[in-house]
Amino acid sequence: MKPAGWPRLSRRAAIGVVLGLALVVVVAGIGAYLVLPQRELDTPCPTVGRAEHPLATHLVPNVLEHQSWLLVPTTGLQSGTVLLACTDGVVIGIDPLDQSDVDTGTDTLPIPTRWVDGKWFAGQLGAYLTPDRWVVIYPSTS
Numbered sequence: 001m002k003p004a005g006w007p008r009l010s011r012r013a014a015i016g017v018v019l020g021l022a023l024v025v026v027v028a029g030i031g032a033y034l035v036l037p038q039r040e041l042d043t044p045c046p047t048v049g050r051a052e053h054p055l056a057t058h059l060v061p062n063v064l065e066h067q068s069w070l071l072v073p074t075t076g077l078q079s080g081t082v083l084l085a086c087t088d089g090v091v092i093g094i095d096p097l098d099q100s101d102v103d104t105g106t107d108t109l110p111i112p113t114r115w116v117d118g119k120w121f122a123g124q125l126g127a128y129l130t131p132d133r134w135v136v137i138y139p140s141t142s
């Protein structure tokens with residue numbers, strides 16, 4: 001006798017359901033990307049403040065936001081301090097520090113997914129994977 005409840009799916013049907021759900025997630029992500037307001041990525045990098053290379057880079061093409069970041073030290077900074085990530089003379093990432101960033105001594109400064117995906121689609125992402133390609137601008141303390 002078969003147990004009551006959901007019918008058992010064949011392997012082929014189960015794969016179809018999983019692929020269908022994956023497609024829905026991708027379409028929803030693309031829809032959100034097109035509809036939600038986004039910051040322009042053409043602001044020139046400021047020339048004031050301390051400029052240093054990040055400790056590490058983590059740039060991954062993805063549909064989900066907040067998967068790419070630069071690891072930066074926060075020693076001596078306060079919560080609320082705004083850090084800027086620049087490359088090619090343009091501000092790409094902006095991150096106000098919260099208390100946990102200050103307490104741990106590092107921050108993962110987010111890099112927008114649309115920028116990472118654009119560089120990846122153009123075959124240029126590899127050139128941005130090293131910390132020396134980036135500059136983090138710390139505010140002037142004077």
